[in-house]
Amino acid sequence: MNIVPHDHAFGRDQAIDAAFQPLDAPTDWDAVIRDAAQINPEALIAELRAGEPYAVNELNVLKTWRLNTKIRIAHRYRRGLPQHDKHTCASCGVRASVPTITREWRVGQCLHCEEMPMLFPAERMDRGPLFVAWDSASGTWGLAWQRGGVGDRDKTAAVVVIGFGSYWDAYASLIAPMRFATIYSRACPPGTSVDAGALTPAGELFQQTLPLTPERWVAFCREQMKKATPEGVEPYDWEIRQACDSFFGKSQD
Ligand SMILES: [Zn+2]
Numbered sequence: 001m002n003i004v005p006h007d008h009a010f011g012r013d014q015a016i017d018a019a020f021q022p023l024d025a026p027t028d029w030d031a032v033i034r035d036a037a038q039i040n041p042e043a044l045i046a047e048l049r050a051g052e053p054y055a056v057n058e059l060n061v062l063k064t065w066r067l068n069t070k071i072r073i074a075h076r077y078r079r080g081l082p083q084h085d086k087h088t089c090a091s092c093g094v095r096a097s098v099p100t101i102t103r104e105w106r107v108g109q110c111l112h113c114e115e116m117p118m119l120f121p122a123e124r125m126d127r128g129p130l131f132v133a134w135d136s137a138s139g140t141w142g143l144a145w146q147r148g149g150v151g152d153r154d155k156t157a158a159v160v161v162i163g164f165g166s167y168w169d170a171y172a173s174l175i176a177p178m179r180f181a182t183i184y185s186r187a188c189p190p191g192t193s194v195d196a197g198a199l200t201p202a203g204e205l206f207q208q209t210l211p212l213t214p215e216r217w218v219a220f221c222r223e224q225m226k227k228a229t230p231e232g233v234e235p236y237d238w239e240i241r242q243a244c245d246s247f248f249g250k251s252q253d
Pocket of ligand 1: 114
């Protein structure tokens with residue numbers, strides 16, 4: 001048996017890799033709906049009940065949502081109810097939306113797009129001034145930066161990354177720093193957790209030749225993740241530095 005050394009760099013590299021990976025492969029919901037007649041909802045309900053009570057964590061959120069969705073698809077099939085709505089999904093603009101997902105989406109959403117955020121979970125959703133945007137110049141999905149200030153001179157806006165293949169590829173890249181902060185901070189002693197905002201520093205980002213390709217963005221993020229998590233950091237170091245910076249008005253972003 002080989003013993004793997006679990007040092008700081010090893011753990012950090014694992015957290016960096018995990019930040020860019022989905023929890024699991026996306027479900028082929030078109031195939032599930034196509035084979036709805038084969039689903040045994042009673043067996044799935046028994047499977048769902050067998051796991052109760054569920055601890056609240058991202059794996060269980062995904063598992064219970066998937067089981068509930070399959071049970072619902074099976075029951076709609078048995079009752080002859082439609083599996084698709086007349087609207088196109090508001091997120092991807094490609095697939096047909098699902099009739100039951102209307103609580104937050106006026107025109108509905110498809111199952112693929114409802115599942116995706118569960119595959120890229122982050123407890124800390126402090127995405128700051130970055131957001132997913134369609135770049136009409138290149139005809140691709142990208143990440144944009146917009147920050148409003150008190151006066152016009154404090155406002156910044158830029159297209160930061162272009163060239164993603166889909167909305168969800170861009171989303172996964174947007175969320176990666178927040179996922180890293182979530183995953184890495186779980187293993188940290190109290191007070192030494194990393195702050196997601198420190199992972200996309202405006203100063204260093206705007207020194208790059210923008211817009212970046214998706215590959216350059218990943219490389220930039222990986223570099224920042226390493227820089228923001230040195231070994232042997234002092235407890236509350238980040239909060240103290242932030243408080244000092246804002247007190248002396250030196251905060252860059
Ligand atoms: Zn969709």
